[in-house]
Amino acid sequence: xxxPRAGTSNRATxxxxxxxxxxxxxxxxxxxxxxxxxxxxxxxxxxxYIHPGGAWTAYLAFGVTALASALYLWPRTRSxxxxxxxxxxxxxxxxxxxxxxxLGSIWGRATWGVWWTxxxxxxxxxxxxxxxxxxxxxxxxxxxxxVRSKRSAVAALIAAVDIPIVHMSVEWWRTLHQGRTVLRPHxxxxxxxxxxxxxxxxxxxxxxxxxxIHRFRVELLEEKLDDIGLEHAIAERRAEAGVRS
Amino acid sequence: xxxxxxxxAGKDLRxxxxxxxxxxxxxxxxxxxxxxxxxxxxxxRGVLNRATPGLFxxxxxxxxxxxxxxxxxxxxxxxGRDTLRLSGLDAAGIFVGKATAVALQLLALQVVLGVGVxxxxxxxxxxxxxxxxxxxxxxxxxxxxxxxxxxxxxxLRVRETLLPLLVLPVVAPVLLAGTKAWEAALAGAPADGWPxxxxxxxxxxxxxxxxxxxxxxxxxxx
Numbered sequence: 001x002x003x004p005r006a007g008t009s010n011r012a013t014x015x016x017x018x019x020x021x022x023x024x025x026x027x028x029x030x031x032x033x034x035x036x037x038x039x040x041x042x043x044x045x046x047x048x049y050i051h052p053g054g055a056w057t058a059y060l061a062f063g064v065t066a067l068a069s070a071l072y073l074w075p076r077t078r079s080x081x082x083x084x085x086x087x088x089x090x091x092x093x094x095x096x097x098x099x100x101x102x103l104g105s106i107w108g109r110a111t112w113g114v115w116w117t118x119x120x121x122x123x124x125x126x127x128x129x130x131x132x133x134x135x136x137x138x139x140x141x142x143x144x145x146x147v148r149s150k151r152s153a154v155a156a157l158i159a160a161v162d163i164p165i166v167h168m169s170v171e172w173w174r175t176l177h178q179g180r181t182v183l184r185p186h187x188x189x190x191x192x193x194x195x196x197x198x199x200x201x202x203x204x205x206x207x208x209x210x211x212x213i214h215r216f217r218v219e220l221l222e223e224k225l226d227d228i229g230l231e232h233a234i235a236e237r238r239a240e241a242g243v244r245s
Numbered sequence: 246x247x248x249x250x251x252x253x254a255g256k257d258l259r260x261x262x263x264x265x266x267x268x269x270x271x272x273x274x275x276x277x278x279x280x281x282x283x284x285x286x287x288x289x290r291g292v293l294n295r296a297t298p299g300l301f302x303x304x305x306x307x308x309x310x311x312x313x314x315x316x317x318x319x320x321x322x323x324x325g326r327d328t329l330r331l332s333g334l335d336a337a338g339i340f341v342g343k344a345t346a347v348a349l350q351l352l353a354l355q356v357v358l359g360v361g362v363x364x365x366x367x368x369x370x371x372x373x374x375x376x377x378x379x380x381x382x383x384x385x386x387x388x389x390x391x392x393x394x395x396x397x398x399x400x401l402r403v404r405e406t407l408l409p410l411l412v413l414p415v416v417a418p419v420l421l422a423g424t425k426a427w428e429a430a431l432a433g434a435p436a437d438g439w440p441x442x443x444x445x446x447x448x449x450x451x452x453x454x455x456x457x458x459x460x461x462x463x464x465x466x467x
Contacts, residue, residue, distance in 0.1 A: 073462075127414050127417055128414075130410070130413070130414040131414040131415065133410065134407075134410040134411040134414060137403075137407055137410055137411075138397065138398075138407065138411065141401050141403060141407065150462060150463075151397055151463065154397070154459050154462060154463060155397060155411070157459075158393065158394075158415070158455055158459075159415075161451060161455065162414075162415050162418075165418050165444075165447065165448055165451065166414075166417060166418055168418075168444065169417075169418035169421045169422055169444055170418075170421070172425075172440060172441075172444070173421050173425065
């Protein structure tokens with residue numbers, strides 16, 4: 001692994017960053033200016049260009065966390081790097097899922113007239129947010145690197161196992177007895193609208209990949225700093241005591 | 246494994262019987278939660294009666310946090326955890342034992358809470374077979390998931406605040422399914438409750454499996 005001298009970027013990530021920002025900019029232009037307001041929903045339909053992208057990216061991020069955690073626990077592929085990737089990806093997943101909830105809430109207020117409804121998807125998403133906030137809280141508990149890595153990896157896998165159970169139970173909860181409380185107005189989406197939505201998904205995924213690489217490198221540097229700091233401290237104490245190393 | 250489990254469960258239950266923390270603190274707390282619900286919801290309008298299943302299971306969930314914390318609080322003192330590791334007992338056995346002890350305490354607690362909702366909320370416990378089946382399956386799931394996270398959080402300085410954040414989102418399906426199964430039984434429509442019982446069974450199987458598989462790793466490394 002080559003350590004970049006200044007910052008955490010290299011040529012590849014700069015290209016990735018440029019691609020992420022330009023697709024994001026294109027989504028903004030298409031979503032805010034080029035596409036027309038919806039007949040039923042008016043201007044609030046523009047939120048749909050970024051909302052599904054956020055949700056998709058959050059699930060992708062949690063998938064990466066689960067995969068990296070499994071690779072960490074598997075003895076043949078065990079490496080601290082997997083743990084760092086799992087942590088960085090979970091942070092981004094929480095960021096994107098919070099973004100999805102906020103965007104969805106704003107859209108709900110404009111379309112349904114309420115900030116929140118007990119829709120199956122909303123409830124599942126909120127529970128997922130809580131689940132991964134717990135995971136991140138566990139990661140932040142001070143411990144030795146190896147202890148923290150193993151603990152977090154197991155917790156991430158348990159969280160991943162829980163996702164389908166939570167999903168299934170909440171789906172049933174909202175559908176088994178009362179039927180659908182909220183019928184999502186599904187405007188037949190096509191043409192430029194659909195393309196803008198898909199562009200939004202691509203843009204969010206690129207932003208995720210870009211941030212993931214940088215976050216991962218920052219974590220790596222933080223760990224290195226800890227090691228160097230310890231070495232320095234030991235060297236200083238030795239110098240004080242007049243011991244030659 | 247089962248012999249080890251019986252030893253560990255026996256030890257935990259003996260401690261509870263002698264220290265009386267469960268009977269003197271956890272059970273009164275659970276009943277207190279029932280009282281607090283009555284203060285929060287208008288007791289005269291039948292709200293409490295209609296909400297009985299949900300309130301019962303929320304009280305069980307809160308109490309299960311206490312039971313799990315207590316279960317690992319026992320090991321935190323006097324290096325009990327290291328002793329457990331050095332004892333040569335099978336890790337899966339320790340998990341099953343600790344989870345069994347927690348489960349038995351929770352079942353006893355549910356009896357108290359059941360009497361509580363009958364007396365305080367005027368609930369009529371119809372369909373007892375389904376109610377009991379729900380309690381059994383939900384308790385296995387709660388105890389297993391609680392024990393897995395209990396050992397993760399045990400010994401940490403932030404355990405009191407971390408454990409609820411870790412456990413409650415994970416056991417949210419148990420609250421949902423337990424409530425719905427109870428509602429179906431109390432409404433005299435047991436057929437509506439079967440899918441929820443199946444969900445509780447799946448949850449229990451998943452977390453018992455996870456616990457048996459991962460407990461050794463967690464006990465050793467944290």
